[in-house]
Amino acid sequence: MKKHIIGVDIGGTKIAAGVVTRGGELRCKVVVPTMAEVGVDTSLGQVYMSIRDVLKAGGFGMDQIEGIGVCAPGPLDQDKGVVHNPPNLPGWKDVPLASLIRKKFRKSTKLENDANAAGMAEAIWGAARGFKHVFYVTVSTGIGTAVIIDGRIYHGKNGMAGEGGHVTISHDAKGAACNCGNIGCIEAMASGPSTVKHLLKKLKKNPRRKTCIIDMAGGDPDKVTMVTVGKAARKGDKVALETIAEEGRLLGIWLGSMISILDPEIIVIGGGVSLLGNLLFKEIRRTIPSRTINIYARKTPVVQAKLKKDVGLLGAASIFME
Amino acid sequence: MKKHIIGVDIGGTKIAAGVVTRGGELRCKVVVPTMAEVGVDTSLGQVYMSIRDVLKAGGFGMDQIEGIGVCAPGPLDQDKGVVHNPPNLPGWKDVPLASLIRKKFRKSTKLENDANAAGMAEAIWGAARGFKHVFYVTVSTGIGTAVIIDGRIYHGKNGMAGEGGHVTISHDAKGAACNCGNIGCIEAMASGPSTVKHLLKKLKKNPRRKTCIIDMAGGDPDKVTMVTVGKAARKGDKVALETIAEEGRLLGIWLGSMISILDPEIIVIGGGVSLLGNLLFKEIRRTIPSRTINIYARKTPVVQAKLKKDVGLLGAASIFME
Numbered sequence: 001m002k003k004h005i006i007g008v009d010i011g012g013t014k015i016a017a018g019v020v021t022r023g024g025e026l027r028c029k030v031v032v033p034t035m036a037e038v039g040v041d042t043s044l045g046q047v048y049m050s051i052r053d054v055l056k057a058g059g060f061g062m063d064q065i066e067g068i069g070v071c072a073p074g075p076l077d078q079d080k081g082v083v084h085n086p087p088n089l090p091g092w093k094d095v096p097l098a099s100l101i102r103k104k105f106r107k108s109t110k111l112e113n114d115a116n117a118a119g120m121a122e123a124i125w126g127a128a129r130g131f132k133h134v135f136y137v138t139v140s141t142g143i144g145t146a147v148i149i150d151g152r153i154y155h156g157k158n159g160m161a162g163e164g165g166h167v168t169i170s171h172d173a174k175g176a177a178c179n180c181g182n183i184g185c186i187e188a189m190a191s192g193p194s195t196v197k198h199l200l201k202k203l204k205k206n207p208r209r210k211t212c213i214i215d216m217a218g219g220d221p222d223k224v225t226m227v228t229v230g231k232a233a234r235k236g237d238k239v240a241l242e243t244i245a246e247e248g249r250l251l252g253i254w255l256g257s258m259i260s261i262l263d264p265e266i267i268v269i270g271g272g273v274s275l276l277g278n279l280l281f282k283e284i285r286r287t288i289p290s291r292t293i294n295i296y297a298r299k300t301p302v303v304q305a306k307l308k309k310d311v312g313l314l315g316a317a318s319i320f321m322e
Numbered sequence: 323m324k325k326h327i328i329g330v331d332i333g334g335t336k337i338a339a340g341v342v343t344r345g346g347e348l349r350c351k352v353v354v355p356t357m358a359e360v361g362v363d364t365s366l367g368q369v370y371m372s373i374r375d376v377l378k379a380g381g382f383g384m385d386q387i388e389g390i391g392v393c394a395p396g397p398l399d400q401d402k403g404v405v406h407n408p409p410n411l412p413g414w415k416d417v418p419l420a421s422l423i424r425k426k427f428r429k430s431t432k433l434e435n436d437a438n439a440a441g442m443a444e445a446i447w448g449a450a451r452g453f454k455h456v457f458y459v460t461v462s463t464g465i466g467t468a469v470i471i472d473g474r475i476y477h478g479k480n481g482m483a484g485e486g487g488h489v490t491i492s493h494d495a496k497g498a499a500c501n502c503g504n505i506g507c508i509e510a511m512a513s514g515p516s517t518v519k520h521l522l523k524k525l526k527k528n529p530r531r532k533t534c535i536i537d538m539a540g541g542d543p544d545k546v547t548m549v550t551v552g553k554a555a556r557k558g559d560k561v562a563l564e565t566i567a568e569e570g571r572l573l574g575i576w577l578g579s580m581i582s583i584l585d586p587e588i589i590v591i592g593g594g595v596s597l598l599g600n601l602l603f604k605e606i607r608r609t610i611p612s613r614t615i616n617i618y619a620r621k622t623p624v625v626q627a628k629l630k631k632d633v634g635l636l637g638a639a640s641i642f643m644e
Contacts, residue, residue: 147584156455160616161583163582163583163614163616167489167579170493171492182615250493260485261486262583290503291504296480296482
């Protein structure tokens with residue numbers, strides 16, 4: 001009987017669960033609301049429900065399941081399977097998630113943070129398939145990363161390695177305060193919202209600059225996202241093109257440093273902002289070689305993630321394959 | 323019969339060779355000039371001579387030697403044992419050093435770059451003894467680092483990982499151009515000579531500021547080094563104390579980032595500048611926690627290297643113990 005893995009991706013607003021084959025094929029999927037605002041017990045109930053529902057939806061029995069992989073926002077302790085207190089899951093405090101699920105379903109259960117899980121899925125089934133040393137990046141609301149060495153997620157001493165989004169690239173950046181408390185983190189400089197924030201600041205300073213970005217957001221600057229900027233760029237809007245180029249340049253500077261320290265075989269970039277595609281990637285690739293001491297950096301592939309919207313689920317499942 | 327290791331440390335001006343026990347005890351040592359300016363064949367002759375001389379000096383026979391470890395300035399290829407073209411060894415171009423020595427002495431020979439070798443020696447015999455995940459830093463003319471994971475030097479894809487000195491901490495630093503071609507590298511901001519350069523610039527701008535630093539260098543600003551600054555600081559010179567504090571702050575910002583990405587068990591700092599001791603270390607330790615997302619960073623020990631001046635030799639020998 002073929003054994004499959006259940007992947008559960010716990011986010012701030014929704015929980016997605018899927019049955020995944022060892023080959024990385026998503027056989028079925030359900031999505032339920034997280035309901036974190038109601039309380040941690042309710043959220044846990046939703047997690048259990050998503051697991052039961054996905055089995056039912058796909059017509060699978062528990063005997064066909066090898067184990068359960070769960071990913072959640074950090075900080076968390078992979079080894080102990082405990083979710084500490086993620087800002088996105090208010091009320092969760094030191095929840096022993098892996099052991100709760102293990103007891104409930106009598107299945108081996110593993111926990112991992114979402115960026116690490118997504119990186120693992122890309123390394124096993126996605127854009128970095130066949131590579132041992134991978135640097136995975138997700139650029140969206142924040143910037144998350146995973147350091148994969150010899151095909152395994154590198155966790156460091158306290159399970160907190162791979163927080164590359166909080167590497168400082170501008171030690172005295174005025175105003176680029178990061179949510180983590182530090183300043184000048186690449187996350188504070190080049191995440192989606194950070195990039196939009198800098199763009200709006202610039203436009204305020206120079207209101208006569210012609211751009212269709214605000215119009216495309218219905219005239220409301222607060223509605224501008226990187227999706228808006230991407231659409232405007234595709235229409236040839238110069239401000240939008242400059243904004244994406246600047247984001248690419250900042251990411252390139254940072255990735256140059258990451259190559260100096262890690263010398264990975266491949267860099268995979270996922271997350272919503274990566275969907276800007278070549279507009280972003282060409283500037284990243286152009287910038288890297290002049291921002292690293294690594295003479296081979298020019299040959300380090302920097303590629304778009306492959307797994308797109310189900311990467312969370314697949315990531316959760318992939319930690320069984322490590 | 324007890325087996326020992328020969329360690330050979332090739333520098334720009336001198337070559338040191340030593341016989342080292344498996345316990346890290348240096349049994350004897352010789353130093354000869356590198357004579358790189360005469361030509362690569364002459365320098366190679368000096369390397370061979372240092373090996374023969376150190377055996378003679380200690381009364382050892384080749385049958386007591388397990389192997390030869392060599393360290394040299396990078397860039398080099400550890401796997402192939404080839405030294406590429408280090409700026410400090412003019413004329414050396416793709417020298418297959420390990421195989422030349424192996425053939426000459428019929429002994430297993432390994433090659434490693436000097437920062438990695440020094441880090442390994444600290445991990446096996448020095449300040450990081452007993453730790454698996456170590457970040458080693460040497461601050462002197464430049465800033466070199468070694469990333470040790472699970473007790474082994476992490477080399478990355480091209481053998482160029484661990485070049486932490488070329489991580490950008492100031493992406494738009496005006497004038498902080500690095501020898502590597504990048505700008506804003508921590509090496510360009512906080513190595514010994516960089517720190518002195520920034521100090522002299524400041525004094526030029528504000529010539530009325532009282533300090534004994536220039537006097538202590540015989541009145542010649544060109545003679546100022548971090549040794550001078552350290553001496554002045556110990557006399558209570560405010561400018562000197564500020565200079566060291568600022569260097570510690572920059573190193574702390576950078577190490578905060580390194581902790582975010584690597585989460586090491588311990589950070590060991592060696593090199594000439596580390597001899598400033600607590601004046602420097604207290605500022606590094608004070609800065610780190612506010613410059614990383616890692617909530618355990620406060621507990622990550624940041625300690626002075628233990629092996630001091632023979633670390634090159636011992637490092638070369640230690641790569642046999644990896």
